[in-house]
Amino acid sequence: xxxxxxxxxxxxxxxxxxxxxxxxxxxAFRQGKIGGYLHVYSGQEAVAMGFINxxxxxxxxxxxxxxxxxxxxxxxxxxAVMAELYGKxxxxxxxxxxxxxxFHAEGGMMGGYGIVGGHIPLGVGMAYAKRYRGEDxxxxxxxxxxxxxxxxxxxxxxxxxxxxxxxxxxxxxxxENNQYGMGTSVERATAMTDLGKKYESYGIEWERVxxxxxxxxxxxxxxxxxxxxxxxKPYGIEAYSYRLVPxxxxxxxxxxxxxxxxxxxxxxxxxxxxxARLLDMGVxxxxxxxxxxxxxxxxxxxxKFADESPEPDLSELLTDVYAEGVPVEAAG
Amino acid sequence: MAVMTYxxxxxxxxxxEMERDESVVLLGEDIGIYGGTHLxxxxxxxxxxxxxxxxxxxxxxGFTGAAIGMAMAGMRPIVEMMTWNFSFLAADQIIQNAAxxxxxxxxxxxxxxxxxxxxxxxxxxxxxxTHSLEGFYGHFPGLKVVSPATPEDVxxxxxxxxxxxxxxxxxxxxxxxxxxGEVPEGDFEVEFGKARVAREGTDVTLIxxxxxxxxxLKVADQLEEQDIxxxxxxxxxxxxxxxxxxxxxxxxxxxxxxxxEQWRYFSVASEVCAVLQHEAFDDLDAPxxxxxGAEVPAPYARNLEIAAFPSVEQVISAARRVLYLEx
Numbered sequence: 001x002x003x004x005x006x007x008x009x010x011x012x013x014x015x016x017x018x019x020x021x022x023x024x025x026x027x028a029f030r031q032g033k034i035g036g037y038l039h040v041y042s043g044q045e046a047v048a049m050g051f052i053n054x055x056x057x058x059x060x061x062x063x064x065x066x067x068x069x070x071x072x073x074x075x076x077x078x079x080a081v082m083a084e085l086y087g088k089x090x091x092x093x094x095x096x097x098x099x100x101x102x103f104h105a106e107g108g109m110m111g112g113y114g115i116v117g118g119h120i121p122l123g124v125g126m127a128y129a130k131r132y133r134g135e136d137x138x139x140x141x142x143x144x145x146x147x148x149x150x151x152x153x154x155x156x157x158x159x160x161x162x163x164x165x166x167x168x169x170x171x172x173x174x175x176e177n178n179q180y181g182m183g184t185s186v187e188r189a190t191a192m193t194d195l196g197k198k199y200e201s202y203g204i205e206w207e208r209v210x211x212x213x214x215x216x217x218x219x220x221x222x223x224x225x226x227x228x229x230x231x232x233k234p235y236g237i238e239a240y241s242y243r244l245v246p247x248x249x250x251x252x253x254x255x256x257x258x259x260x261x262x263x264x265x266x267x268x269x270x271x272x273x274x275x276a277r278l279l280d281m282g283v284x285x286x287x288x289x290x291x292x293x294x295x296x297x298x299x300x301x302x303x304k305f306a307d308e309s310p311e312p313d314l315s316e317l318l319t320d321v322y323a324e325g326v327p328v329e330a331a332g
Numbered sequence: 333m334a335v336m337t338y339x340x341x342x343x344x345x346x347x348x349e350m351e352r353d354e355s356v357v358l359l360g361e362d363i364g365i366y367g368g369t370h371l372x373x374x375x376x377x378x379x380x381x382x383x384x385x386x387x388x389x390x391x392x393x394g395f396t397g398a399a400i401g402m403a404m405a406g407m408r409p410i411v412e413m414m415t416w417n418f419s420f421l422a423a424d425q426i427i428q429n430a431a432x433x434x435x436x437x438x439x440x441x442x443x444x445x446x447x448x449x450x451x452x453x454x455x456x457x458x459x460x461x462t463h464s465l466e467g468f469y470g471h472f473p474g475l476k477v478v479s480p481a482t483p484e485d486v487x488x489x490x491x492x493x494x495x496x497x498x499x500x501x502x503x504x505x506x507x508x509x510x511x512x513g514e515v516p517e518g519d520f521e522v523e524f525g526k527a528r529v530a531r532e533g534t535d536v537t538l539i540x541x542x543x544x545x546x547x548x549l550k551v552a553d554q555l556e557e558q559d560i561x562x563x564x565x566x567x568x569x570x571x572x573x574x575x576x577x578x579x580x581x582x583x584x585x586x587x588x589x590x591x592x593e594q595w596r597y598f599s600v601a602s603e604v605c606a607v608l609q610h611e612a613f614d615d616l617d618a619p620x621x622x623x624x625g626a627e628v629p630a631p632y633a634r635n636l637e638i639a640a641f642p643s644v645e646q647v648i649s650a651a652r653r654v655l656y657l658e659x
Binding site: 062091111121125151162319326328 | 393407442
């Protein structure tokens with residue numbers, strides 16, 4: 001379907017909020033306020049924005065460690081997400097997971113995962129559960145190109161294709177192909193670089209979409225999500241995109257790609273291209289400026305909240321290991 | 333009480349719970365149409381159909397991961413590892429996802445999952461098909477690890493495991509599938525974290541779990557002929573671990589022998605020794621003895637395999653050593 005300018009402005013706002021949230025997080029990382037790893041999504045926002053737009057009540061998503069956007073777009077409070085990155089007690093998973101393990105189960109976001117490919121079978125199982133329980137929910141399963149060379153993807157895709165034959169796997173496989181698994185390009189990771197074709201081995205139909213173009217993603221996302229919901233069969237997406245930022249906040253050399261390449265892709269930045277489209281449609285620049293200013297303020301508020309939040313209570317160290325029945329011992 | 337085999341007790345626990353709770357499903361290799369390599373699930377596909385008794389391809393990581401996803405989304409899956417030896421292929425799923433999900437989600441999700449199958453050796457399957465993984469899985473917080481030795485326990489612990497909100501590693505004594513024993517009628521659970529005194533005695537405490545428990549009962553009979561009264565303790569549960577029962581027994585006997593078929597170092601027996609030296613130091617009249625498997629990959633030839641695992645004679649000898657009856 002075609003979106004009018006008002007609807008697109010709404011998407012623009014959400015994408016800008018994510019971008020500026022992550023800019024604030026990257027700054028905090030450089031200041032030493034965020035520990036561990038920080039994997040930023042900048043450049044890929046149109047993918048999660050487009051697909052998550054078509055989630056319904058009862059649907060689930062699961063993704064890898066580049067998970068800030070997925071959590072926020074599904075309703076996680078940016079303050080709680082930022083507090084998690086800061087390792088604070090007000091964090092969305094109480095300071096126990098950090099950047100790689102955001103969860104917002106209430107909104108259907110079933111986690112970010114840190115082992116490449118390891119979460120893919122979980123998404124397939126969740127999709128089975130949806131059908132088994134007689135619910136019409138689906139699963140959007142996100143993963144990067146790096147995980148397509150890993151056994152977990154292939155075992156899970158095989159199961160999904162198989163279970164789809166009896167309409168027991170409403171799982172939308174969303175490959176976010178940002179062209180690099182950390183610093184290893186697709187060409188250096190596989191001889192069969194047409195990644196979407198790998199779905200075909202498992203009887204899963206698929207299509208490619210320009211992941212830098214929000215309107216293109218929305219068009220595919222609406223159709224693909226509906227199809228999976230109606231058929232109970234998996235369907236594959238290859239969203240071709242680009243990470244405009246380093247792999248992790250500590251990847252500052254970027255020896256594996258040229259500045260020229262990054263510059264070229266910056267011209268396709270999904271946020272600036274959407275802004276240009278909105279101006280073409282007659283939206284005032286001042287309105288976009290207001291959106292950016294408000295998003296900046298929101299990001300700064302999240303950072304302030306995180307900064308001022310208390311560390312987790314030390315008693316939290318020993319909770320949430322088991323739901324019941326096992327005493328958990330402290331260190332020492 | 334009804335007399336039934338370990339295998340039938342196990343099957344009846346799953347079948348009865350599947351009758352009661354529709355969220356329970358089974359997944360595994362050849363568990364349906366084939367009937368299960370060890371016939372544990374034989375007939376269940378006829379009773380419950382292919383959506384609840386799910387034959388999977390040979391892809392342990394994939395189907396174990398899928399079962400974790402099912403558990404997170406409101407089901408109670410039971411995964412059969414055809415043998416626990418294949419679980420290394422699913423170790424990433426078990427350790428990195430099942431064991432930790434509750435913690436790193438800040439308590440937002442539970443993983444009510446049972447992974448079950450035969451563990452241990454004794455049937456000439458050689459190196460890649462023979463492991464005792466109690467110590468290995470027992471190491472990881474977030475998992476519950478049990479190893480029942482009798483038909484009664486295997487049923488009661490399976491019923492408890494299916495209803496448990498956490499992931500349970502259910503290590504069956506494969507060599508005991510055919511043994512018979514009395515099993516209570518109806519619904520009953522055997523709680524985790526409680527060891528069982530399988531035989532009372534006063535002179536020495538013999539400690540084991542799984543396949544070694546019936547062996548220790550034979551040892552105790554033979555020791556009795558030598559006027560030695562042995563207490564036999566079946567640990568039943570590795571994590572949570574019941575320190576009290578073994579400490580209490582050693583307070584009475586002052587001597588202990590721990591028996592396991594897994595390798596000696598960094599093992600369940602190592603842990604028992606650590607607990608006893610710490611909690612019962614002043615009660616011990618002799619160093620605790622470990623009787624373990626040989627430090628080799630499991631061999632094939634029958635005589636070599638027998639020699640690779642603890643024997644009745646070795647345990648008797650260890651019991652006599654802690655009693656200072658031999659060196």
